[in-house]
Structures are given as structure tokens and as C-alpha cells.
Amino acid sequence: MAESRLVGPVRIVGVGLLGTSVGLGLRDRKIETILADASPTNLRIAIDYGAGRAAKPGDLPQLIVVCVPPDVTAEIVARELEAYPGAIVTDVASVKLAPLAELRERGADISRYIGSHPLAGREKGGPLSGRADLFIGRPWVVAAHDAISYQQAGAIDDLILDLGAILVEMTPEEHDLGVALVSHVPQVISTLMARRLTGAAHSSLNLAGQGLRDVTRVAASDPDLWVQILGANAGPVRDVLLAYRDDLDRFIDALEDPDAPGAQRQVAEELAGGNVGVARLPGKHGQDRRFSSMIVMVNDQPGQIARLLNDIGELGVNLEDLRLEHSPGAQIGLAEISVLPGAVTRLTEELAARGWRIAG
Amino acid sequence: MAESRLVGPVRIVGVGLLGTSVGLGLRDRKIETILADASPTNLRIAIDYGAGRAAKPGDLPQLIVVCVPPDVTAEIVARELEAYPGAIVTDVASVKLAPLAELRERGADISRYIGSHPLAGREKGGPLSGRADLFIGRPWVVAAHDAISYQQAGAIDDLILDLGAILVEMTPEEHDLGVALVSHVPQVISTLMARRLTGAAHSSLNLAGQGLRDVTRVAASDPDLWVQILGANAGPVRDVLLAYRDDLDRFIDALEDPDAPGAQRQVAEELAGGNVGVARLPGKHGQDRRFSSMIVMVNDQPGQIARLLNDIGELGVNLEDLRLEHSPGAQIGLAEISVLPGAVTRLTEELAARGWRIAG
Numbered sequence: 001m002a003e004s005r006l007v008g009p010v011r012i013v014g015v016g017l018l019g020t021s022v023g024l025g026l027r028d029r030k031i032e033t034i035l036a037d038a039s040p041t042n043l044r045i046a047i048d049y050g051a052g053r054a055a056k057p058g059d060l061p062q063l064i065v066v067c068v069p070p071d072v073t074a075e076i077v078a079r080e081l082e083a084y085p086g087a088i089v090t091d092v093a094s095v096k097l098a099p100l101a102e103l104r105e106r107g108a109d110i111s112r113y114i115g116s117h118p119l120a121g122r123e124k125g126g127p128l129s130g131r132a133d134l135f136i137g138r139p140w141v142v143a144a145h146d147a148i149s150y151q152q153a154g155a156i157d158d159l160i161l162d163l164g165a166i167l168v169e170m171t172p173e174e175h176d177l178g179v180a181l182v183s184h185v186p187q188v189i190s191t192l193m194a195r196r197l198t199g200a201a202h203s204s205l206n207l208a209g210q211g212l213r214d215v216t217r218v219a220a221s222d223p224d225l226w227v228q229i230l231g232a233n234a235g236p237v238r239d240v241l242l243a244y245r246d247d248l249d250r251f252i253d254a255l256e257d258p259d260a261p262g263a264q265r266q267v268a269e270e271l272a273g274g275n276v277g278v279a280r281l282p283g284k285h286g287q288d289r290r291f292s293s294m295i296v297m298v299n300d301q302p303g304q305i306a307r308l309l310n311d312i313g314e315l316g317v318n319l320e321d322l323r324l325e326h327s328p329g330a331q332i333g334l335a336e337i338s339v340l341p342g343a344v345t346r347l348t349e350e351l352a353a354r355g356w357r358i359a360g
Numbered sequence: 361m362a363e364s365r366l367v368g369p370v371r372i373v374g375v376g377l378l379g380t381s382v383g384l385g386l387r388d389r390k391i392e393t394i395l396a397d398a399s400p401t402n403l404r405i406a407i408d409y410g411a412g413r414a415a416k417p418g419d420l421p422q423l424i425v426v427c428v429p430p431d432v433t434a435e436i437v438a439r440e441l442e443a444y445p446g447a448i449v450t451d452v453a454s455v456k457l458a459p460l461a462e463l464r465e466r467g468a469d470i471s472r473y474i475g476s477h478p479l480a481g482r483e484k485g486g487p488l489s490g491r492a493d494l495f496i497g498r499p500w501v502v503a504a505h506d507a508i509s510y511q512q513a514g515a516i517d518d519l520i521l522d523l524g525a526i527l528v529e530m531t532p533e534e535h536d537l538g539v540a541l542v543s544h545v546p547q548v549i550s551t552l553m554a555r556r557l558t559g560a561a562h563s564s565l566n567l568a569g570q571g572l573r574d575v576t577r578v579a580a581s582d583p584d585l586w587v588q589i590l591g592a593n594a595g596p597v598r599d600v601l602l603a604y605r606d607d608l609d610r611f612i613d614a615l616e617d618p619d620a621p622g623a624q625r626q627v628a629e630e631l632a633g634g635n636v637g638v639a640r641l642p643g644k645h646g647q648d649r650r651f652s653s654m655i656v657m658v659n660d661q662p663g664q665i666a667r668l669l670n671d672i673g674e675l676g677v678n679l680e681d682l683r684l685e686h687s688p689g690a691q692i693g694l695a696e697i698s699v700l701p702g703a704v705t706r707l708t709e710e711l712a713a714r715g716w717r718i719a720g
Contacts, residue, residue, distance in 0.1 A: 004682045021412040030641075050610065055451040087435070095494055096637060103620060119567055119569060133657060133717065136657075139566060139567055141567070159549065168563070168566065168567070169561060174561070174563065174564070177564065178560075178561070178563060178567050179562055179564075180574045181557070181564055182557075182560075182564055182565065182567050182568040182569070183567070183568075183571060183572065183685035185553070185556070186553060186571050186572045186575040186576075187571065188608075188611060189549055189552075189553050190571070190574075190575050190634065191630055191631055191633070191634030192549075192604055192607045192608055192611065192630065192634070193545070193546060193549050193634075193637075193641060194633070194634035194635075194636075194637035194638040195630060195633040195634050195637050196541060196545070196600060196603065196604060196637065197542075197637035197638070197640050197641065198606075198633055198636050198637045198640065200538075200541055200542075200640070201534070201538065202642075203528065203534060203538065204534070204537065204538030204539075204541055204542055205542065205640055205641060205642060206499060206528065206642060207479055207499055207528070207538050207539060207542050207543070208502070208542040208543075208641055208642070209479060209542070209543065211543060211546050211547065211550070211577070211578040212542045212543065212546045212641070213547060213641060214550075214574040214575070214577045214578065215546040215550050215574070215575055215577075216546075216634075216637065216641070217571070217574045217575075217638070218571040218574065218575065219634035219637060220633065220634075220635060220638045220639070221631075221635075223628050223632045223635065224628070226626045226627075226631050227624055227627050227631065229629065230615065230618070230625075230627055231615075231618035231619075231624060232602060232618075234616075234618040237615055238612055238615040240556060241608065241611065241612050241615070242612060243556060244552055244553070244556055244608075245605065245608055245609070245612065247552045247555055247556075248548075248552055248601065248604075248605055248608070249605070251548060251601065252553065252598055252601050252602060252605065253513040255590065255591075255597060255601070256594075256598065257594075257597040258590070258591035258592075258594040259591075264587055264591060266558030267586075267587050267590055267591065267680065268549055268583050268584075268587045270552065270555060271551055271581070271583035271586050271587065272583045273551070273553070273554070273555040273558055274550065274551030274553075274554040274555050274576075274579035274580075275579065275581075275583065276552075276554075276558050277553075277554035277555050277556065277557035277558045277576065277579065278554040278557070278576045278577070278579040278580050279580070280558065280560070281556050281557065281568055281572070281573060281576070282562075282564060282565055282568070286598055297493060301678065303669075303672075303673025303674070303676075304672075305669050305673075305682065306666065306668075306669030306670040306671075306672055306673035306674075306679075307670070307673065307677050308666075309663075309665050309666030309668075309669050309670070310663075310666040310667070310669070310670045312663075312666055313663025313664075313665075313666035313667065314663070314666075316663075317685075318661065319665050319666070321684055322665065322682060322684050323568060323683075323684075324679075324681055324682050348402070351625060352607075357493065
């Protein structure tokens with residue numbers, strides 16, 4: 001990585017998971033960081049943890065990163081802009097239009113504000129969950145607007161590069177619509193599916209397979225945070241949900257009489273459309289066609305998966321993806337391995353030769 | 361496993377993934393199997409593969425397992441009941457009410473028929489995907505009805521136990537409602553989410569994280585098969601979808617004016633309901649609380665995951681679950697490891713001592 005162009009100090013307001021991680025990451029790059037938080041306890045933890053030092057009179061931060069919950073983001077950004085007239089201010093809220101609009105309403109000096117959003121996080125929050133490498137390789141959106149110059153926004157770019165994230169430029173509108181589609185609506189969809197399970201018979205739930213588990217995994221997310229996110233991005237989320245509901249209505253209609261003319265074609269077209277949509281997702285998980293998968297049976301004992309993957313490593317094959325599936329009530333699991341298509345035949349033979357049971 | 365009580369021979373009609381797997385599994389248990397299929401090519405492949413022998417005049421099967429697509433299941437079951445008046449007949453279709461109703465309509469001798477449904481499968485079909493161990497540890501529903509005696513149904517029980525599956529008794533109604541909820545509706549929900557991605561901007565799709573990938577994974581399923589499944593179980597699927605749509609409507613209404621009185625509480629309650637629902641799922645993936653997870657950074661190179669899991673194995677820690685997450689555009693992945701809570705502290709320390717970067 002090139003020498004940082006950030007001079008610092010960087011002031012971080014809010015030392016939860018994201019703020020602490022920003023602090024740790026910048027300290028790793030030898031940049032001075034100043035921490036602030038409404039909770040003295042959290043502030044003390046984050047300082048002890050090494051994310052930065054406490055603020056003191058006369059601090060002249062170059063850049064301020066506001067890492068507070070979405071519903072107070074604009075308020076805190078406005079306060080910081082006023083308190084530090086020489087600083088550029090950014091925030092990390094997962095919506096970008098609402099804070100900008102509120103700052104305009106408040107008459108804040110938005111010529112020094114530019115919103116951003118790192119797409120990084122973990123299920124655990126709080127300063128002790130913070131990690132210097134949380135942002136490495138993750139998209140970090142910078143939401144440009146007309147009132148700030150390219151040159152001033154450069155400090156944000158430097159911050160993102162210093163933290164190892166991938167800079168993505170979008171307008172606030174593009175950002176909010178994008179995250180509505182790829183993050184906020186999937187959360188709602190998953191939550192509502194999981195809601196259907198609350199009254200279900202245990203005998204039904206025992207039939208659940210990997211599909212339901214995947215669809216409902218994010219339904220375990222923190223309601224307090226998501227109320228804020230969904231509230232702040234209500235318009236775009238609602239737009240996508242309305243389009244989703246139209247599709248759902250057509251599906252429900254087609255199922256009313258599945259033998260009616262056109263009903264099966266309707267269902268088939270929706271299913272095929274789903275195939276097309278999921279294939280558009282970039283990256284390893286989305287484009288299954290780039291990789292071939294095979295399934296290996298694994299005893300549910302310490303070291304078994306390790307031994308399997310050690311064997312794969314010894315064969316010089318790069319594991320592109322791995323998914324473990326557990327058989328309910330059994331001492332056997334299935335490991336689904338994705339590798340480059342050219343490696344499958346040899347890997348199958350070699351693993352079988354080493355005693356692995358290949359289930360497909 | 362105890363000595364099989366199945367005498368055989370067992371006749372298997374339809375040698376796709378399930379039929380071939382039944383054949384291979386029973387051959388493993390030294391039970392004679394007879395194969396039949398409308399496709400001479402598939403039949404030849406399944407015989408060559410070792411799943412059984414061809415039918416011959418005078419065959420007197422004890423049990424017949426019909427493994428054909430849902431839309432022809434009842435027709436084939438009726439034919440088999442008539443052709444082999446001494447045999448018990450079962451099927452493996454993923455719906456249970458429709459075949460039974462159609463058999464009654466056809467005036468078939470259902471005193472010798474009992475439907476069943478193994479909850480096992482793979483994304484790949486065809487005889488060459490068949491595996492003797494496909495059913496091990498999986499639920500296999502037997503859908504009892506009044507017209508068959510307990511004693512006669514015993515042959516089905518023996519079949520299921522011989523194949524290593526877990527016998528689950530349900531009425532056809534309970535079964536169809538259960539799979540509508542835990543399998544068919546999640547498929548629709550996922551498909552419709554993926555459908556929303558077909559027109560999305562690439563810049564939005566680049567922001568996609570693991571949540572969207574999980575929610576849409578099953579949307580890659582085979583439309584031809586799912587048209588049949590959804591058509592055959594249209595009533596229960598539609599009932600669950602209607603309840604889902606009611607929840608969705610309430611959610612959409614709450615987002616219309618998120619600052620209106622009660623709107624945030626409504627959203628929070630739905631989100632909390634999702635938490636409750638997902639926590640009801642049995643098994644390792646559903647009940648995250650039974651395990652603690654930690655995240656380790658892994659270079660995207662051959663043998664890295666193997667080396668990590670080898671280290672975990674050497675430390676005597678049993679890996680309960682593993683999830684790989686790839687950073688877009690980066691040469692670094694995250695391995696999320698689930699272990700028993702008591703093992704986390706030591707594992708974190710020991711892995712760090714071995715040079716692993718623990719990201720949380």
C-alpha cells in the first residue's frame with residue numbers, strides 16, 4: 001500500500017463497531033485518531049482498546065468520521081461541522097439522502113460534508129467487536145453532491161484507501177435505491193418469511209432444509225438498528241417492496257387455479273426470472289457457473305473438515321467456496337466444495353483414493 | 361444398523377436422482393432391486409451404475425417405490441398397484457394430498473398404497489447423481505391414511521430405516537402444509553427477490569453482501585421441477601403466501617409514513633417476530649445461540665482454508681459450522697467458524713499464536 005496522504009488527526013464520533021474499527025485501522029497506518037462518544041464507558045473501552053485518544057481543547061482534526069446511529073447522524077454531523085470549521089466531515093450511515101436533506105434543512109455548511117457508507121459489518125456490535133481489518137476488500141460508497149468540491153472530498157478517498165476498502169462513487173439517490181434493493185428489501189423479505197414460522201408446528205419445522213435456513217438467516221438481525229435503517233430509507237424500500245408485491249400477487253393468482261390456461265406458464269416464467277436475477281449477482285457465490293461443486297461426506301468429529309481441506313490443499317486445488325450441511329440427528333455432514341471446473345475430475349478421483357466418500 | 365427386515369425384491373419405478381439413490385442404498389444392504397424407467401437410456405445407465413437389475417416376467421416385488429415427477433406420480437402408482445397385486449406401493453413425490461386424491465378418483469386399491477417423501481435431494485438430477493447415502497440422516501415423511509393397515513405400511517418403515525433416513529409420520533394434510541411453509545414458500549419468496557435483480561444497475565449489484573446471496577440462493581433451482589411442485593401443492597402454498605402478503609402489506613403501509621404514530625412500533629414488531637421465527641428452526645444452522653462464531657481472515661490461495669482447519673483440528677476443537685465470505689475484488693476471504701462457546705477464547709488465542717488474523 002502506498003504511503004497515506006491523510007495527514008490527520010482524524011476525529012471519530014461514535015465508537016461502536018464501525019467507529020472503533022476506523023480508529024484501529026487508521027492507528028495501524030500511524031495516523032493520529034481522536035475519539036468521542038456520548039457514552040463515557042464506551043469511549044474508555046475504545047481508548048483502552050487502542051482505537052485512539054480522547055479529545056482535548058485545541059484539537060484541529062483534518063477529517064471527522066461520524067459513526068452514530070442513522071437517526072442522529074445529521075444532528076451530530078451538523079454539530080461537528082460547526083465545532084470544527086476547518087474539518088471535512090463524513091458519516092457512515094447506511095442511508096445517504098436523508099442525512100444530506102436534514103443537513104440542508106438545518107443550514108449546515110455542507111461544502112465540508114460528504115456522506116459515505118462502508119458495506120462492512122458484523123452481527124456483533126460495540127467497541128470490542130471493532131477490528132482494524134473490518135473494511136479490507138469491502139465496498140465503501142462515497143455519495144457525492146454539488147456543494148462540495150472534488151478536492152475537498154479527497155480526504156474521504158484517502159481514508160477509504162487507507163482502510164483497505166474499495167471506493168465506489170454513487171449519488172445519494174443511486175446509493176439509497178441500491179441498498180434498498182440489495183440489503184434492505186432482502187432483510188424485510190427474510191424477516192417476513194421467518195415471521196411465518198412463529199406459529200408453525202414443530203413437526204413442520206423439523207422438515208426444514210438448507211433453503212429455508214438460507215432465506216431466513218438475516219431475519220436474526222437486530223430490530224433496533226433495522227427500524228432506523230428502514231425508516232430512514234422508507235421511500236426506496238417501499239418502492240421495491242411494491243414491485244415485489246405486484247410479482248407476489250401475480251404468483252398468488254396463478255396458484256389459485258394452477259390448471260387454468262397460462263397459469264403454469266406464469267409460474268414457470270417467474271421461476272426462470274429468478275434464475276436470471278440470481279445469476280446477475282457478481283462474485284463467487286452468485287455466479288455458480290464459474291465453478292463446479294462436489295459434495296463430500298464428513299464425519300462430525302474434530303479435525304475431519306480440516307483433514308479434507310488439507311487433502312485438497314495438498315492436491316494444489318484452490319477452494320473457491322465451501323458450504324457445510326448437517327444432517328439432522330446424524331453424525332454425518334456434507335461438505336459442498338466449489339472449485340474451478342477443470343479440477344473436478346482429478347479432485348474426485350484423488351479424494352476417493354484418499355478414502356473420502358464423494359456424494360456427488 | 362440392525363439386520364434389514366425388508367425381504368425384497370424392491371421394484372423402483374423411475375431412475376432419476378431419487379430412484380437411483382434408493383436402488384444403490386438398498387443394494388448396499390444386499391436387497392434385490394428391480395429398476396424400471398420410461399427412458400431406456402436412463403434405465404441402462406442406472407443398471408450399469410449398480411442400482412439394480414431390469415424387470416423380468418414373473419417378478420414378485422414385496423415393495424414398489426415410484427420415483428417419477430409429481431404430475432405423473434398417481435398415474436404410475438395406479439398402474440403399479442394393478443400390475444403387482446401382491447405388492448405395497450409408495451411414492452416419493454414432494455406433495456402427498458394430490459396423489460392420494462387422484463388415486464381415490466381412479467379407484468385404485470389404496471389399501472396397498474402409502475405415500476412418502478424423503479427430504480433429500482441435490483441440485484443435480486439424473487441417475488448418475490444418485491448416491492447410496494443420499495438419505496442418511498434426512499427426514500423421510502410417511503403420510504398415513506385410513507385405508508392402509510399399520511402392518512402393511514411396515515414395509516415402508518423398513519425401507520426408510522434401511523436407507524438410514526429418519527422416519528417422520530404425518531397426515532398428508534400436515535405434510536403438504538408443512539412443506540408449503542418450510543420449502544415451497546421459501547422458494548417463491550427467494551425467486552421473487554431474485555426477480556427484482558433482473559433490471560438492477562450493476563453498480564447496485566456490486567453492493568450485494570452475504571444477506572442477499574443467502575436469501576436468493578434457492579432462486580437458482582430448476583423451474584421445470586418447481587412448476588410441478590407448486591402446481592401440485594397450490595392450495596397450501598397459496599394459503600401461506602396470502603398470510604405472507606398480509607404481513608407485507610402491513611409492512612409497506614408502515615413505511616408509507618415512518619414517522620406516523622405506531623409506524624415504527626409496527627416495523628419493530630415485525631422485525632422482532634422474525635427473530636422469534638428464525639430462532640425456532642431446529643439444528644445447528646438455526647440455533648446460533650448454541651454456538652459462538654469467530655471470523656478469521658484467509659488469503660485466497662490454495663491450501664489456506666485447509667491450513668486453518670488443520671490448525672483447528674490439531675487444537676482438538678470441533679468445527680460446528682463454517683461459512684466462507686469473499687471480499688469483492690480482494691485476495692482475502694473471511695472464514696466464519698462456529699464452535700462451542702467454551703472453545704472460543706482458547707481457539708482465538710491459539711490461532712493468533714499460529715499467525716492467523718482473527719477478525720472477530
